[in-house]
Amino acid sequence: xxxxxxxxxxxxxxxxxxxxxxxxxxxxxxxxxxxxxxxxxxxxxxxxxxxxxxxxxxxxxxxxxxxxxxxxxxxxxxxxxxxxxxxxxxxxxxxxxxxxxxxxxxxxxxxxxxx
Amino acid sequence: xxxxxxxxxxxxxxxxxxxxxxxxxxxxxxxxxxxxxxxxxxxxxxxxxxxxxxxxxxxxxxxxxxxxxxxxxxxxxxxxxxxxxxxxxxxxxxxxxxxxxxxxxxxxxxxxxxxxxxxxxxxxxxxxxxxxxxxxxxxxxxxxxxxxxxxxxxxxxxxxxxxxxxxxxxxxxxxxxxxxxxxxxxxxxxxxxxxxxxxxxxxxxxxxxxxxxxxxxxxxxxxxxxxxxxxxxxxxxxxxxxxxxxxxxxxxxxxxxxxxxxxxxxxxxxxxxxxxxxxxxxxxxxxxxxxxxxx
Numbered sequence: 001x002x003x004x005x006x007x008x009x010x011x012x013x014x015x016x017x018x019x020x021x022x023x024x025x026x027x028x029x030x031x032x033x034x035x036x037x038x039x040x041x042x043x044x045x046x047x048x049x050x051x052x053x054x055x056x057x058x059x060x061x062x063x064x065x066x067x068x069x070x071x072x073x074x075x076x077x078x079x080x081x082x083x084x085x086x087x088x089x090x091x092x093x094x095x096x097x098x099x100x101x102x103x104x105x106x107x108x109x110x111x112x113x114x115x
Numbered sequence: 116x117x118x119x120x121x122x123x124x125x126x127x128x129x130x131x132x133x134x135x136x137x138x139x140x141x142x143x144x145x146x147x148x149x150x151x152x153x154x155x156x157x158x159x160x161x162x163x164x165x166x167x168x169x170x171x172x173x174x175x176x177x178x179x180x181x182x183x184x185x186x187x188x189x190x191x192x193x194x195x196x197x198x199x200x201x202x203x204x205x206x207x208x209x210x211x212x213x214x215x216x217x218x219x220x221x222x223x224x225x226x227x228x229x230x231x232x233x234x235x236x237x238x239x240x241x242x243x244x245x246x247x248x249x250x251x252x253x254x255x256x257x258x259x260x261x262x263x264x265x266x267x268x269x270x271x272x273x274x275x276x277x278x279x280x281x282x283x284x285x286x287x288x289x290x291x292x293x294x295x296x297x298x299x300x301x302x303x304x305x306x307x308x309x310x311x312x313x314x315x316x317x318x319x320x321x322x323x324x325x326x327x328x329x330x331x332x333x334x335x336x337x338x339x340x341x342x343x344x345x346x347x348x349x350x351x352x353x354x355x356x357x358x359x360x361x362x363x364x365x366x367x368x369x370x371x372x373x374x375x376x377x378x379x380x381x382x383x384x385x386x387x388x389x390x391x392x393x394x395x396x397x398x399x400x401x402x403x404x405x406x407x408x409x410x
Contacts, residue, residue: 044174047180
């Protein structure tokens, strides 16, 4: 089994799969990422991440019905597994925990409007 | 998206994908690309959509999506496993591997050097236009040598039809037939060098050898006495960048005896003889050398 570390982009994909449940597949995951983060993402990059997440056991997938706008091809729908859920929860807790530990002094007076 | 009419994406990109992509991923990938293309075509011009399609297709050339070589070839699978065994064994026996590889690498390196050396040796004198037809006349006797009487060259041309042209070359000899350096002086600039590798050559020199002229006329240069041809590097020593032809040089103590009639390129590295200056052979007849062949 590969390491169960979650990369930054992988985490993003995993979260978006959750957001789009139960209709998450390659193309609309990409669109959601682009619209939410304003990043430029290639379709290949999303598929690459999805296949890696599946190898790590964070996602499972099924082929759906063939549709007309895809030229009669089936699409693969992804959903989060129990392991995947555990991984994002762990990350979420870790980040919130760390964020809450930052003393207020460190953020005080920082001008965020310029960013 | 409700329109029934579907746009066809570029065929070449599709077949490329079919060749490279894993069969198990092909359907979903193609489907996504196709669906994306429909959206692009609806919004943009055709060629912009095509470029985007190509971009996304080529973007799938990543380790996770491309076919593993030899998925269906037992030969490739077999040799891959042999290769793995070889690497693992080599790794296990490091001492042996070191010796074997060192020997092999050394041997190949030496072979390479021998090849380069031979190539250089065999390239000698090949720069002449008819290098295969040029021969050196030697006298094979009790003490073989390449010194032959001066009249021999032109006699061969006259008497033997297969000899098209011949040239005799005479180095400037000092006491005991040693090659001697000659002091050439440019009087007005007072530049003086002891020049080795000076030769007296027949006017047929350039019929046989094809050294290139930088200054002067190849037809007339060696016909008159006291003409001297300088090699490029020699000419630069006396005249720098200025033209050399027409200037006079002193030959040892004989003030302004020689007239520069031409400048030719230096003999390439792979020439078996090298020259700094060439004088017309007729000059020799005007000098008071004590030579019975000349009288």
